[in-house]
Amino acid sequence: MKLGDRGIKFGRTTGYTTGTFNTIRSHCMLPNTDGESVEWCFLGSKYDFSRKGDSGSFVLSKHCELGGVVIGGTMDNYNYLAYVTPISEVFQDIEQRLGYTVHLPEVDES
DSSP states (O other), rough: OOOOOOOEEEEEETEEEEEEEEEEEEEEETTTSSSEEEEEEEEEESOOOOOOOOTTTTETTOOOOOEEEEEEEEOOOSOOOEEEEEHHHHHHHHHHHHOOOOOOOOOOOO
């Protein structure tokens, strides 16, 4: 997925929601971590994209391609801003920490 793309997710708290990746990446200090994390910011189309309890939900592109994982969020004056880790960074972290390569299965669209 590219910044600015539309996306969907189904979370435990908010259910099915849609939104758009913001063009800004946010530097986050997450609880129980050693340092700063740089995440995609995601805003809901009409309602909040995610809320507490939706962490771990997959974010898909409009073509159902896996784009990222919801890891948290924050409330500003008008919207709840969701933080999404790009799936490529999740896979890269698994490879670096565990030494395993992650591959998504090929989908036969015929």
